[in-house]
Amino acid sequence: MQQKNRNIDSEGMMGAGVHFGHQTQKWNPRMSPYIFTERRGVHILDPTQTARLSSEACDSVFDAAAEGKELLTVGTKYQVADLVASAATRSRCHYVNEKWLGGTLTNRSTTETRLRRFQYLQNGEDTGGFDRLPKKEAAILKRQLLRLKKYLGGIQYMSDLPDIVTITDQHEQSIALEECIILGIPTICVVDTDRDPDLTDIPIPGNDDARSSIRRILDKSTLAIREGRSNSKVPESTDGGIGNYPDDSG
Helix, strand or coil: CCCCCCCCCHHHHHHCCCCEEEEHHHCCHHHHHHEEEEECCEEEECHHHHHHHHHHHHHHHHHHHHCCCCEEEECCCCCCHHHHHHHHHHCCCEEECCCCCCCCCCCHHHHHHHHHHHHHHHHHHHCCHHHHCCHHHHHHHHHHHHHHHHHHHHHCCCCCCCCEEEECCCCCCHHHHHHHHHHCCCEEEEECCCCCHHHCCEEEECCCCCHHHHHHHHHHHHHHHHHHHHHCCCCCCCCCCHHHCCCCCC
16 A cells, blocks of 8 residues: 655654663663663664654554554553553544453453443433433442443444554553554554564654653654544444544534
């Protein structure tokens, strides 16, 4: 499938601080191929390699989107939670930006039970059902709904396992990564200098702590997914798939 020019330049990556790694004493030797130099006790990632692998990741999600596949983005650090939700909404993908509930992918029966409960409570709120209940009971159900919305709101339309999962922090989302490995789901992962690039299918060497770094990487991925969606000849689902997400074309 024909991909467009990604225009992912190393200068732009450096401008976003993607190239700043961790202190040299905290490094993982498996990251050595992606490290350019060290400066004042801090490893500096090779921005050329970061741009190359980011482009490869974009090509991967472009193809997946064009084929109508399901994509999931996971990023639960508080400083990037809103970026993850925004990027996923704009590209009509699923996302988890709060706590990852263990077994979200590997224990589908439990996840589906939680999602049915979430939908039931959401329907109760939308139709005014809570207003007809005693105040104490209604308050309990509303708290349940808020908790389920917080953790499951981004995957409420995910009717099956995702085809590709993008992870913004290998350490913070280690359980999500482990579940993908167990299930054989391809992953794209931002990998800092203290992490293991061999655990993911497409590692993007980058600063996983800086908001500007994650924003830069997500923006490029979002653009590629949107291009893929616009090139897709697969009709989008109307019964619980990606088509239920709002199409933010702005």
